[in-house]
Amino acid sequence: xxxxxxxxxxxxxxxxxxxxxxxxxxxxxxxxxxxxxxxxxxxxxxxxxxxxxxxxxxxxxxxxxxxxxxxxxxxxxxxxxxxxxxxxxxxxxxxxxxxxxxxxxxxxxxxxxxxxxxxxxxxxxxxxxxxxxxxxxxxxxxxxxxxxxxxxxxxxxxxxxxxxxxxxxxxxxxxxxxxxxxxxxxxxxxxxxxxxxxxxxxxxxxxxxxxxxxxx
Numbered sequence: 001x002x003x004x005x006x007x008x009x010x011x012x013x014x015x016x017x018x019x020x021x022x023x024x025x026x027x028x029x030x031x032x033x034x035x036x037x038x039x040x041x042x043x044x045x046x047x048x049x050x051x052x053x054x055x056x057x058x059x060x061x062x063x064x065x066x067x068x069x070x071x072x073x074x075x076x077x078x079x080x081x082x083x084x085x086x087x088x089x090x091x092x093x094x095x096x097x098x099x100x101x102x103x104x105x106x107x108x109x110x111x112x113x114x115x116x117x118x119x120x121x122x123x124x125x126x127x128x129x130x131x132x133x134x135x136x137x138x139x140x141x142x143x144x145x146x147x148x149x150x151x152x153x154x155x156x157x158x159x160x161x162x163x164x165x166x167x168x169x170x171x172x173x174x175x176x177x178x179x180x181x182x183x184x185x186x187x188x189x190x191x192x193x194x195x196x197x198x199x200x201x202x203x204x205x206x207x208x209x210x211x212x213x214x215x216x
Contacts, residue, residue, distance in 0.1 A: 082156025178204030
């Protein structure tokens with residue numbers, strides 16, 4: 001197995017673990033945090049921490065622990081956004097973000113803000129959630145913070161309009177399925193010369209869309 005493939009497999013394995021953990025935490029936050037005061041406070045604290053962290057000088061040693069704190073922050077942020085904005089806005093934002101996400105990985109989208117962030121290595125490194133390799137103790141990149149907040153907004157909105165733990169669980173499973181499809185696709189295209197990454201929002205959103213439509 002080539003070194004590149006080993007890194008890919010390791011990243012996917014860690015991504016699966018991180019994704020499962022994040023979906024569990026997301027579900028707990030969505031179900032248990034319903035008080036608007038505490039949602040707003042957690043939102044503000046999350047935003048403040050993210051701003052301070054992004055402005056701090058790059059420090060590789062603290063990337064992993066800070067990435068997990070940031071992930072928790074964006075889950076709280078996404079929870080409030082999903083519960084505050086109407087269903088139509090959630091669907092519209094989901095469509096828009098998915099399209100922009102796809103475009104940003106193409107030549108056409110090289111000038112989008114998303115693509116510019118990805119080209120800034122120091123900034124981009126702060127916007128990824130990391131795990132730790134069991135082989136050499138190095139950090140392993142998994143998913144971007146933007147993906148986590150996107151999934152949380154969708155699931156929070158789904159729970160708000162359905163008021164059902166079943167729909168939330170089903171939605172979380174669909175998000176995970178969408179991510180799994182993404183990982184499978186990446187396994188087939190990662191060697192291509194044009195490969196720069198793969199949009200993580202589109203497929204999970206498409207899988208969740210029928211649930212939203214059903215609840216309209």
